[in-house]
Amino acid sequence: MAMRDPDGDTDGVWDFKPHWVTLARPILLALLGLGLYKFGRDFAQSRAGMLETDRLLRGIEPMIGADGVKQLVKFAEPASIGVVVLVFGLPLFWALAVRAATILRVDGQQIIWRRGVFARDITQVEIGEVVGVNVYETFIGRILGFGTVDIETRGNDRLVANMIANARGFAGLVLDFKHRLAAR
Numbered sequence: 001m002a003m004r005d006p007d008g009d010t011d012g013v014w015d016f017k018p019h020w021v022t023l024a025r026p027i028l029l030a031l032l033g034l035g036l037y038k039f040g041r042d043f044a045q046s047r048a049g050m051l052e053t054d055r056l057l058r059g060i061e062p063m064i065g066a067d068g069v070k071q072l073v074k075f076a077e078p079a080s081i082g083v084v085v086l087v088f089g090l091p092l093f094w095a096l097a098v099r100a101a102t103i104l105r106v107d108g109q110q111i112i113w114r115r116g117v118f119a120r121d122i123t124q125v126e127i128g129e130v131v132g133v134n135v136y137e138t139f140i141g142r143i144l145g146f147g148t149v150d151i152e153t154r155g156n157d158r159l160v161a162n163m164i165a166n167a168r169g170f171a172g173l174v175l176d177f178k179h180r181l182a183a184r
Contacts, residue, residue: 012108
C-alpha cells in the first residue's frame with residue numbers, strides 16, 4: 001500500500017512496498033516446521049515413541065557409552081528446536097528482512113527502487129525520462145492487489161519491480177507526475 005510522507009514537497013513522496021503475499025510461502029514453511037516438531041514431540045512422548053526411543057538408545061549405547069546417552073537425551077530437545085528454527089524459521093526471518101529493506105519510492109522528480117538486506121541496490125529513474133509504465137497482474141494478483149511494474153525509459157534503462165502492492169496505483173501516479181512535469 002502506498003503511504004504519503006507529510007513532510008515532503010507539495011507533490012508528496014509515495015512509498016510502495018512488496019505485497020504481503022511475498023511472505024505466504026515462508027509462513028507456510030514455518031507452520032509446517034511447527035507441525036512437524038509438534039508431531040515428533042507428541043510421538044516421542046507416546047508409548048510407541050518411548051519404546052522406539054529406548055530401542056534406539058540401547059543400540060547407540062555401546063558406541064557412545066552411558067554418559068553419552070545421558071548427554072544425548074539431555075540435549076535432544078534443544079537441538080531439535082534449533083534445527084526446526086534454522087530449517088523452517090530462517091526463511092521467514094529472511095523474507096521479513098527482504099520485505100523491510102525493499103521500497104519503491106516516487107516523488108515529483110524521480111522513482112527510486114531500493115532493495116537489498118546486506119548489500120544495497122538502488123536504482124533511480126528521472127520521471128522525465130520515463131517512456132512507459134507497464135503493469136502485469138496475474139489473476140491472483142488482480143484479486144489480492146499486487147503486480148509487476150515495468151518502467152521503460154529512454155535508452156536501454158529499464159526498472160522492473162515484482163510483486164508490488166497497488167501496482168496500478170503506482171503506474172497511475174508515475175504517469176500523473178510525468179504529465180505534470182511535461183505541463184510545466
